[in-house]
Each structure stands twice: as structure tokens, then as C-alpha cells.
Amino acid sequence: xxxxxxxxxxxxxxxxxxxxPARTRAISQSDALLKLKRSFANPAALDSWxxxxxxxxxxxxxxxxxxxxGIVTGLQLRAMNLSGEVDVDALxxxxxxxxxxxxxxxxxxxIPEFNRAGSLKAVYLSGNQFSGAIPMDYFVKxxxxxxxxxxxxxxxxxxPSSISQLSHLIELHLEDNQFSGEIPSIEIxxxxxxxxxxxxxxxxxxxxxxxxxxSSFTGNAGLCGKNLGLECREEALEPTxxxxxxxxxxxxxxxxxxxxxxxxxxxAVVLMVLLIIAVILIFMTRRRRIWMEQAADFDVLDKGNIDxxxxxxxxxxxESNRKEMELPTKDGTNNLSSKGSNSSQPRGSxxxxxxxxxxxxxxxxxVDLMKAAAEVLGNSGLGSSYKAVIPGGxxxxxxxxxxxxxxxxxxxxxxxRKLGEVRNTNILTPLAYHYRKGEKLLVYEHVSGxxxxxxxxxxxxxxxxxxxxxxRLKIIKGIARGTGHLHHQLASSGLPHGNLxxxxxxxxxDNEPLVAEYGFMQLLNTSNALQALFAYKTPEAAxxxxxxxxxxxxxxxxxxxxxxxxxxxxxxxxxxxxGTDVVExxxxxxxxxxxxxxxxxxxxxxxNSINEMQKLLRIGSACTETNPELRLDMRExxxxxxxxxxxxxxxxxxxxxxx
Numbered sequence: 162x163x164x165x166x167x168x169x170x171x172x173x174x175x176x177x178x179x180x181x182p183a184r185t186r187a188i189s190q191s192d193a194l195l196k197l198k199r200s201f202a203n204p205a206a207l208d209s210w211x212x213x214x215x216x217x218x219x220x221x222x223x224x225x226x227x228x229x230x231g232i233v234t235g236l237q238l239r240a241m242n243l244s245g246e247v248d249v250d251a252l253x254x255x256x257x258x259x260x261x262x263x264x265x266x267x268x269x270x271x272i273p274e275f276n277r278a279g280s281l282k283a284v285y286l287s288g289n290q291f292s293g294a295i296p297m298d299y300f301v302k303x304x305x306x307x308x309x310x311x312x313x314x315x316x317x318x319x320x321p322s323s324i325s326q327l328s329h330l331i332e333l334h335l336e337d338n339q340f341s342g343e344i345p346s347i348e349i350x351x352x353x354x355x356x357x358x359x360x361x362x363x364x365x366x367x368x369x370x371x372x373x374x375x376s377s378f379t380g381n382a383g384l385c386g387k388n389l390g391l392e393c394r395e396e397a398l399e400p401t402x403x404x405x406x407x408x409x410x411x412x413x414x415x416x417x418x419x420x421x422x423x424x425x426x427x428x429a430v431v432l433m434v435l436l437i438i439a440v441i442l443i444f445m446t447r448r449r450r451i452w453m454e455q456a457a458d459f460d461v462l463d464k465g466n467i468d469x470x471x472x473x474x475x476x477x478x479x480e481s482n483r484k485e486m487e488l489p490t491k492d493g494t495n496n497l498s499s500k501g502s503n504s505s506q507p508r509g510s511x512x513x514x515x516x517x518x519x520x521x522x523x524x525x526x527x528v529d530l531m532k533a534a535a536e537v538l539g540n541s542g543l544g545s546s547y548k549a550v551i552p553g554g555x556x557x558x559x560x561x562x563x564x565x566x567x568x569x570x571x572x573x574x575x576x577x578r579k580l581g582e583v584r585n586t587n588i589l590t591p592l593a594y595h596y597r598k599g600e601k602l603l604v605y606e607h608v609s610g611x612x613x614x615x616x617x618x619x620x621x622x623x624x625x626x627x628x629x630x631x632x633r634l635k636i637i638k639g640i641a642r643g644t645g646h647l648h649h650q651l652a653s654s655g656l657p658h659g660n661l662x663x664x665x666x667x668x669x670x671d672n673e674p675l676v677a678e679y680g681f682m683q684l685l686n687t688s689n690a691l692q693a694l695f696a697y698k699t700p701e702a703a704x705x706x707x708x709x710x711x712x713x714x715x716x717x718x719x720x721x722x723x724x725x726x727x728x729x730x731x732x733x734x735x736x737x738x739x740g741t742d743v744v745e746x747x748x749x750x751x752x753x754x755x756x757x758x759x760x761x762x763x764x765x766x767x768x769n770s771i772n773e774m775q776k777l778l779r780i781g782s783a784c785t786e787t788n789p790e791l792r793l794d795m796r797e798x799x800x801x802x803x804x805x806x807x808x809x810x811x812x813x814x815x816x817x818x819x820x
Contacts, residue, residue: 188254190216190217190232190233190254190255191212191215191216192254193251193252193254193255194210194216194223194226194233194251194255195210195211195212196248196250196251196254197247197248197251197252198210199248200245200246200247200248200251201243201244201245201246201247202243202244202245203242203243203244203245204243205242206224206238206241206242206243207224207225207238207241209222209223209224210223210224210226216228216233217231217232217233225237225238225239225241227260232257233255233257233258234257234258234259234260235258235259235260235261235262236258236260236261236262237260237262238261238262238263238266239262239263239264239265239266239285240264240265240266241266242266242267243263243266243267243268244266244267244268244269245268246273247263247268247273249273249274249275249277249278252275252278253277253278256280258278258280258281259280259281259282259283260281260282260283260284260285261275261281261283261284261285262283262285263285263286263289264285264286264287264288264289264310265287265288265289266288266289267289267290268286268289268290268291269289269290269291269292270291270292270293271291271292271293272286272291272293272295272299272311272316275303276299276300276301276302276303277302278303279302279303279304279305280305280762281303281305281306282305282306282307282308282329283306283307283308283309284306284308284309284310285308285310286310286311286314287310287311287312287313287314287334288312288313288314289313289314290314290315291311291314291315291316292314292315292316292317293316293317293318294316294317294318294319295316295318295321296321297319297321297322297323298321298323299321299323300321300323300324300326300327301323301326303327304326304327304328304329304762305329305762305763306327306329306330307329307330307331307332307351307618308330308331308332309324309327309330309332309333309334310332310334311334311335311338312334312335312336312337312338312356313336313337313338314337314338315338315339316335316338316339316340317338317339317340317341318340318341318342319340319341319342319343319345320335320340320342320344320345320357320362321345322345324345324347325345325346325347325348325349327349328349328351329351329727329728329762330349330351330352331351331352331353331354331618331729332352332353332354332355333347333352333354333355333356334354334355334356335356335357335360336356336357336358336359336360336380337358337359337360338359338360339360339361340357340360340361340362341360341361341362341363342362342363342364343362343363343364343365344357344362344364344366344367344370344384345367346367346369347367347369347370348369350729350731350739350740350741351618351728351729351739351740351741352739353729353739355370355373355377356376356377357377357378357381358376358377358378358379358380358381359379359380359381360380360381361381361383362378362381362383362384363381363382363383363384364383364384364385364393365384365385365386365393366378366384366385366386366387366388366389370388371386371387371388372739373388374388375388375389375390375436375437379437389433389436389437390433390436391432391433391436514527514595515527515530515593515594515595515602515604516574516577516593516594516595516596517592517593518577518578518580518581518590518591518592518593518594519581519590519591519592519593522555522592522606523553523555525551525552525553525555525593527595529551529552529553530549530551530557530559530604532551532552533549533550533551533552534549534550535547535548535549535559536548536549538558541664541693542689542692542693542694543560543562543660543678543681543685543693544560544561544562545560545561546558546559546560546561547559547560547561548607555606556606556607556609557592557604557605557606557607558604558605558606558607559602559603559604560602560603560604560605560678561600561601561602562600562601562602562603562681562684562685570596573596573601573684574596576680576683576684577591577594579651579680580679580680582650583646583647583650583651583679585642585643585646585647585650586639586642586643586673587639587640587642587643587646587673587674587675587676588643588646588647588675588676588679589605589606589608589667589675589676589677591603591604591605592604592605592606601684605677608667608668608669608675608677610667610668610669610670610672611667611668612663612664612665612666612667612668613636613663613664613666613667613668613674613720613724614662614663614664614666615664616628616668617663617723617724617727617729618729628672628724628763628764629763629764629767630764630767630770630774630807631807632672633724633725633764634773634777634805634807635672635673635674636666636668636672636674636724637720637721637724637777637802638802638803638805639673639674639675640661640666640674640676640717640720641717641798641799641802641803642799643674643675643676644657644658644661644676644713644717644795644799645795645796645799647676647679647713648710648713648795648796651679651680654680654682654683655682655708655709655710656682656694656696656708656709656710656712656713657679657680657710657713658676658679658680658696658713658716659679659680659681659682659690659694659695659696659712659713660678660679660681660693660694660695660696660716661676661679661695661696661713661716661717661720662695662716662719662720662733663720663723663724663733665677665678666720681693681694682694682696682708695716695732695733696708696712696713696715696716697712698732699711699712699715699716699789700715700787701789707789709789710794710795711789711792711794712789713795714784714792714793714794714795714798715784715785715789715792717784717795717798718744718780718781718782718783718784718785718798719732719733719743719744719781719785720781721777721778721780721781721784721802722743722744722747722778722781722782722785723743725759725760725761725764725774725777725778725781726741726743726746726747726759726760726761727761727762727763728740728741728743728746729741730742730743731743732744744782744785746759747759747778747781747782748782751778751779751782756774756775756778756779757771757775759778760774760778767807767808769808770807770808772808773805773806773807773808776801776804776805777802777805780793780798780801780802780805783798784798
């Protein structure tokens with residue numbers, strides 16, 4: 162009887178639940194996903210979700226589910242005609258979840274309580290019928306959020322002020338809704354993709370958003386500001402005139418003022434519309450000119466590759482994709498047709514020889530390269546890059562470098578042979594090159610893992626997950642080894658790499674880093690090198706024009722700080738707007754003994770390795786000393802980095818949420 166009475170006590174039940182192992186209380190990933198499926202009104206598109214298979218066992222077994230290391234990390238449920246409720250409790254039972262996408266479905270009603278999942282990094286809800294106001298404090302506990310897309314819904318009310326607290330936010334899209342009121346002050350340095358167009362917003366555009374152009378704000382008749390080319394009129398309070406004999410005339414004057422205001426208002430609207438149209442036409446003309454310049458060389462598919470000096474570009478598909486690449490001659494004709502060969506050049510054409518530096522990946526010539534289907538990967542200060550699949554299946558990247566320093570063919574050949582002799586696990590050595598006056602082609606093996614820049618800051622897609630602490634340490638060590646090898650192999654060069662940054666670190670199998678695009682200082686004009694190479698942004702180069710191998714060490718330090726904090730460095734930005742000054746930020750934190758606050762949330766939960774992370778943070782800071790004499794050299798930096806270890810993490814809660 163006493164036992165039965167004890168079992169009925171709430172305190173006993175609570176203690177029993179606490180002592181029960183977590184694994185016996187938590188539902189499995191499969192059960193959580195099936196629970197989510199049951200909350201949808203018409204889940205026919207999710208028939209592959211069933212009890213007979215595991216969501217992470219085989220690729221594409223469960224449609225729309227992405228995994229990493231056996232853990233569900235993302236849901237890409239786009240355009241599946243889904244509706245009904247979204248069971249947020251089911252999502253919370255998937256601790257590794259980082260990305261959710263319900264784009265182009267038929268969900269309606271208030272925004273679900275996704276803010277209960279504080280570890281989410283990307284939320285895509287565009288193209289639904291969600292409606293109503295979003296609570297002002299909705300995003301307070303979503304500090305890890307990097308991408309928020311709520312466009313093309315029916316949200317109303319004011320834009321939640323808590324958005325300004327999302328310090329990691331890179332993309333914010335609220336266009337095509339019914340948001341009203343003034344725009345809150347959103348001061349997020351990392352924000353690079355932003356759109357509030359086609360709402361009912363009014364008032365002055367905050368100065369913190371001045372870096373975004375008119376297209377981010379059009380379709381809001383009540384907005385004004387320099388972004389739109391429309392000055393905000395200051396409303397002066399007029400004192401009430403004292404009663405006197407001229408009171409009637411005063412009233413008449415006020416009537417005239419009101420009448421004038423009524424006339425001027427539509428005129429201002431018309432002028433604003435004309436201005437917006439002019440801006441759009443200028444933008445479209447410029448884009449068309451750039452496109453035509455590229456199309457003159459290649460018919461391409463724009464992959465929207467992020468370059469470190471540019472804002473991310475969204476994917477734009479061309480209507481067709483030719484089966485050849487043609488290299489124009491000086492007179493504008495093509496020197497190679499689909500049936501051409503090295504022995505059948507048209508009269509007056511230039512040399513089409515391709516010098517192979519490394520045949521380990523297979524043999525190919527210029528004819529093979531020119532016949533390949535091509536895609537544009539992007540443009541940078543060094544030139545345009547193209548991806549091509551040559552006969553035999555080898556995928557390569559071709560970089561066109563036009564602004565070279567006028568070296569003769571023999572000098573250029575000697576430089577390229579020197580770069581081609583570099584061999585290291587963490588170096589991407591060029592495969593081949595082509596020389597002709599005014600333009601050079603450099604050919605590299607394509608690395609499917611993409612750039613470190615995109616892995617840290619971009620939308621990595623459904624098959625990828627966040628980079629945990631062991632992976633980031635592995636990447637930093639690989640970068641240091643590769644760059645260190647360059648400094649040994651190219652010791653006679655004043656700047657062995659010259660352009661070390663996260664867009665030039667590619668991730669191979671198992672996230673093994675490959676340092677790319679080294680040695681360009683020897684090939685570029687000085688003026689072009691100043692604009693194109695990151696090493697020229699180091700303090701000594703920017704102020705005094707001093708270039709040395711220590712510039713590469715500074716660039717390595719920026720990379721270390723970028724990888725540890727997850728912040729986009731302001732040092733990468735040309736116009737000085739955007740990004741975080743990671744050097745000053747870290748110096749301040751070290752002086753105030755608050756380094757732990759700086760680490761990316763994705764690695765901060767590795768509690769047993771915090772001391773090692775702090776050591777590495779201090780190495781990064783030592784590499785970015787303003788005075789190159791006080792800066793570490795490459796050998797010492799590499800030695801210290803190699804000493805950093807990954808301690809086994811015993812924090813089970815932390816391990817559970819890591820993808």
C-alpha cells in the first residue's frame with residue numbers, strides 16, 4: 162500500500178523520468194520523420210518514407226532527407242504539394258537537423274514554432290500561404306540561423322525586430338508579403354543577400370541597409386531613402402496661428418498648402434516609378450553586356466559560384482548548352498570547329514597547342530578541351546573560370562587569365578613548369594596550360610567538394626552537413642602543410658602563394674583540403690596583382706607596398722580565424738562594407754579573456770577541446786600581427802598548428818546535436 166502510494170506521488174514520477182536513460186525516452190529519427198509525415202494533409206509525395214527502411218541507410222531512400230554520418234541533417238521538401246500542419250515536436254526529436262525547406266507547397270496559417278529549434282541554420286518557407294503577424298521576439302533563440310527565406314507568402318504586421326539579433330545571418334528574403342510599418346535597424350555585417358520588395362513598408366530605409374540597391378526595396382510605396390533615390394521629407398510641425406484679423410487668410414494659405422501637397426504626392430510617386438524603371442534598365446543593360454561578352458567565348462550555364470571578393474550569385478540557367486567551346490581569334494572568328502584538329506587550323510588562326518604539366522589524370526589536348534560542354538563557374542580578379550568534361554570523363558576547370566605581365570612565351574613556359582613541379586597531398590597542381598599573346602588558359606582538375614568558402618558560408622545543398630571541430634582542424638592542418646610545402650618548393654619566389662583565401666581552398670574526398678591558384682604574382686601585371694591578389698591587402702602591402710612570404714602567413718591567419726569563428730572576414734571585401742573584422746574582433750576577445758564566445762556554434766559544443774581551440778585561435782592571431790617582424794613565419798606557424806589535438810568529447814548532449 163505504501164509503495165502504491167509512493168508511485169502516485171508526482172515527485173517520484175519526475176525522479177524516475179530523470180533517472181531513465183535518454184535513449185529509452187527519445188524516439189528514433191525514423192519515427193520522428195514518420196510522425197512529421199502524419200501531420201501533413203496530403204503526404205503522397207513522401208511514400209518512400211516507411212517503416213521498412215532507414216532514412217540514412219541508402220542515398221535517396223527517403224526523398225528529401227539528407228544525412229551525414231548516419232544523422233538526419235536536412236529536409237528538402239520542395240514542391241511536393243504538401244499542406245496541413247507542421248509537427249514541430251517531431252522536428253525537435255531530430256537533434257542533428259540544421260536545414261528545413263518547405264518551399265513551393267500549400268501550407269497556410271501562422272508561422273510554425275520553428276523558433277523552438279534553436280540549432281537550425283537555414284529555414285526556407287517561400288512560396289506558401291503562411292499569413293498573419295510574426296511575433297517580435299520570434300527569432301531571439303535562433304542565434305545559429307544563417308539563411309531565412311519567407312518570401313511569397315501572406316505575412317503581415319511589422320517585421321520582427323528580433324531578426325536584428327541574428328548575427329550569423331547571410332541571407333534574408335521577405336519579399337512579396339504584406340509586411341507593414343517601418344524597417345527595423347538590421348545591423349548584421351555578414352548579410353549579403355537581402356530583399357524586402359513588394360510589401361507595404363513605409364518610412365526611411367535604415368542607414369545599416371545602405372549597401373543594398375533599389376531592387377531590395379521596390380514595391381513599397383511608402384519607403385524613401387538614398388537606396389531608392391528618393392529623399393525623405395522632414396515633416397515640420399507648424400505652430401497654431403493666434404486668433405487675429407488675418408485668421409481667414411491663414412486658413413486659405415493652409416488650404417493652398419494642402420492642395421499643393423495633394424498634387425505633389427502623385428508627382429513624387431511617378432518620379433519614383435520612373436527612377437526605378439531607369440535603374441532596372443541600366444542594370445539589365447549591364448547584365449546583358451556582361452552576358453554577351455561571356456557568350457562570345459562560351460555558351461554557358463552560370464553555376465553561381467561564390468567568389469570571396471563578390472557577393473553570392475544565384476543560379477541562372479541558359480536555354481541551351483553547346484557541345485563545343487570555341488576560342489576566338491583576333492579577328493573575331495573561331496579557330497577551332499567541332500571537326501577541327503591540330504593539323505587543320507583555319508588560315509590565320511593562332512596556335513592551339515596545350516602544354517601538359519601533369520598527365521597522371523589522363524592525356525588530353527586542346528581539341529578535346531574545345532569540344533567539351535562548358536559551364537561558367539564565375540569571375541574573379543584573375544579572370545573567368547569554366548568547368549568542362551572532356552572525352553574520357555575527366556572534369557576540369559579552365560581559368561582564362563588575360564591581364565598578364567607581358568612575359569614572353571619562354572619566360573611564361575618556365576614559370577608554368579615551376580608551378581607544375583609542385584607535388585603535395587594538399588596542393589592542387591595545374592594539369593596543363595595554353596599560351597598565346599594577350600590570353601592564357603590554365604587547366605586544373607575539378608574538385609567536386611567545392612570551395613571552403615562555400616562550405617562555411619554558402620548553401621551547401623542537401624547532401625552536405627556542417628563542419629565539426631575535428632574536420633575544421635583537419636582542414637587547417639592541411640592548408641598549413643600545403644602552404645608550407647609551397648614555401649619550401651618556391652623559396653626563391655617573393656610570394657610563394659599570394660592569393661591564399663577560403664575561395665582558393667577546395668575540399669576533396671573526406672574534406673581533405675587542396676590549396677589552389679598559387680604563384681600568380683609571377684604572371685600578373687603589378688596593377689592587376691594589386692587588385693586581384695589577397696596578399697596585397699596585408700597591412701604592410703597596403704600601406705608600404707612591401708611583399709614577402711610573411712604576407713602568406715597573414716592570409717593563413719585570416720583563414721584560421723574564419724574557420725574557427727564561422728564569420729565572413731571583412732578583409733575579403735573590396736568596398737569595405739560587410740563581413741567581420743576578425744583580426745580586431747579576436748584581439749579584443751583575447752585581451753578580455755572571452756575567446757570562448759567567438760567560436761562557431763557548430764564547434765563550441767566540443768567542450769573537451771575548448772583549450773585546443775583557444776590555442777589555435779591565438780596562433781591565428783599571431784599570424785595576423787600588423788608588424789611582419791612580429792608575425793610568425795610559415796615554418797613556426799605550421800609547427801604550432803601540428804601540435805593542436807582533438808580531445809575526445811564526453812559531453813553526450815553536445816555529441817547528439819552534432820551532424
